[in-house]
Amino acid sequence: MAETKKLLRSLAGETQAVPPVWLMRQAGRYLPEYRATRAEAGDFLSLCYNSDLAAEVTLQPIRRYGFDAAILFADILLLPQALGAELWFVTGEGPRLSTITGPEGLAPLKGKDDIHDHMAPVYETVRILSRELPSETTLIGFAGAPWTVATYMIAGRGTPDQGPAHALKAADRATFEALIDLLTESTIEYLSKQVEAGAEVVKIFDSWAGSLKGDDFARYALEPTKRIIAELKSRHPGLPCIAFPREAGEHYIGFAKATGADCVALDNSVDADWAAANVQVDGCVQGNMDPKLMVTGGQALIDETKRIKQAFSKGPHIFNLGHGITPDADPDNVNIMLEALRG
Ligand code: CP3
Numbered sequence: 144m145a146e147t148k149k150l151l152r153s154l155a156g157e158t159q160a161v162p163p164v165w166l167m168r169q170a171g172r173y174l175p176e177y178r179a180t181r182a183e184a185g186d187f188l189s190l191c192y193n194s195d196l197a198a199e200v201t202l203q204p205i206r207r208y209g210f211d212a213a214i215l216f217a218d219i220l221l222l223p224q225a226l227g228a229e230l231w232f233v234t235g236e237g238p239r240l241s242t243i244t245g246p247e248g249l250a251p252l253k254g255k256d257d258i259h260d261h262m263a264p265v266y267e268t269v270r271i272l273s274r275e276l277p278s279e280t281t282l283i284g285f286a287g288a289p290w291t292v293a294t295y296m297i298a299g300r301g302t303p304d305q306g307p308a309h310a311l312k313a314a315d316r317a318t319f320e321a322l323i324d325l326l327t328e329s330t331i332e333y334l335s336k337q338v339e340a341g342a343e344v345v346k347i348f349d350s351w352a353g354s355l356k357g358d359d360f361a362r363y364a365l366e367p368t369k370r371i372i373a374e375l376k377s378r379h380p381g382l383p384c385i386a387f388p389r390e391a392g393e394h395y396i397g398f399a400k401a402t403g404a405d406c407v408a409l410d411n412s413v414d415a416d417w418a419a420a421n422v423q424v425d426g427c428v429q430g431n432m433d434p435k436l437m438v439t440g441g442q443a444l445i446d447e448t449k450r451i452k453q454a455f456s457k458g459p460h461i462f463n464l465g466h467g468i469t470p471d472a473d474p475d476n477v478n479i480m481l482e483a484l485r486g
Pocket of ligand 1: 170181215217236350
């Protein structure tokens with residue numbers, strides 16, 4: 144059946160005069176209605192596990208802007224928590240988790256099939272959204288890629304260079320690879336349940352893929368993503384998958400073919416003309432405006448929106464930022480971008 148939803152049409156390979164558009168972190172602190180709902184929930188994690196309020200914040204940017212896709216409101220770090228890691232957020236700083244320094248760090252973790260009770264509220268959020276979203280809006284489910292999630296589980300926090308994860312990989316490869324395997328397998332189960340609950344597309348966020356060099360990129364960024372996509376597509380034939388190997392540089396070339404992804408999301412360090420020639424030749428791409436323009440606005444925002452639209456106009460494209468919209472973004476700048484894009 145031919146797709147009627149704009150986002151699904153791009154994912155199926157169609158070139159559209161006006162590309163579909165959504166923004167990473169579109170439900171977030173730059174929106175006053177998000178801040179109000181988050182205050183009502185108490186804190187960020189309580190918001191993630193409150194299905195009604197998580198669905199509400201997912202819908203807020205759809206009502207305000209009419210984006211072509213909604214992304215489930217949750218976080219990539221809910222999976223470690225479902226596996227038994229401790230997780231909390233320090234306001235103004237970011238996530239904190241229990242650490243993994245050796246095999247004893249893996250011992251208390253649960254198995255891949257033991258996450259669903261913990262994740263039940265997330266699946267319920269997806270069910271609410273698939274009922275309540277406008278018929279033209281596509282619902283995207285997501286998870287972190289194993290390497291990116293492992294960097295947080297090993298270090299117990301975000302790190303500028305993923306040093307602790309690289310150190311464990313060098314010192315105790317067996318433990319490191321056992322963690323990557325557990326995350327790969329539990330991510331398949333987690334995403335599969337999101338799809339059963341109503342997610343129409345899945346996106347795999349590998350935010351720290353760029354720090355994997357040489358053979359490590361193929362082993363720990365490409366291979367796990369390929370395994371996840373292959374298994375999901377065998378369980379859910381035709382499921383479109385977006386991969387985001389952030390800052391992969393030259394490794395963006397061929398990434399879609401090698402992993403089976405229907406679309407590769409580009410970060411804003413990638414030149415759009417280069418990506419059109421080297422990445423979009425294999426299929427749909429998503430991206431990749433600098434999120435700073437949503438803060439600074441003005442003519443530069445209009446010019447850059449049009450430049451990126453033009454650069455990717457000869458193939459399938461989903462307009463987005465190259466990373467999440469930041470809390471200091473001006474909500475009016477989103478309207479300016481949409482006007483420049485849709486005309
Ligand atoms: O895009 C969306 O709107 C969907 C929801 C979503 C969130 N996080 C909500 C969130 C998604 C897809 C994510 C992914 C995520 N989470 C990634 C991968 C993408 C990326 O940004 O590189 C990562 C690395 C995380 C882990 C994480 N979550 C960090 C490091 C932080 C703290 C930094 C920050 O922005 O505060 C979070 C918190 C977080 N996740 C917020 C939101 C809306 C802010 C929480 C708040 O309201 O205070």
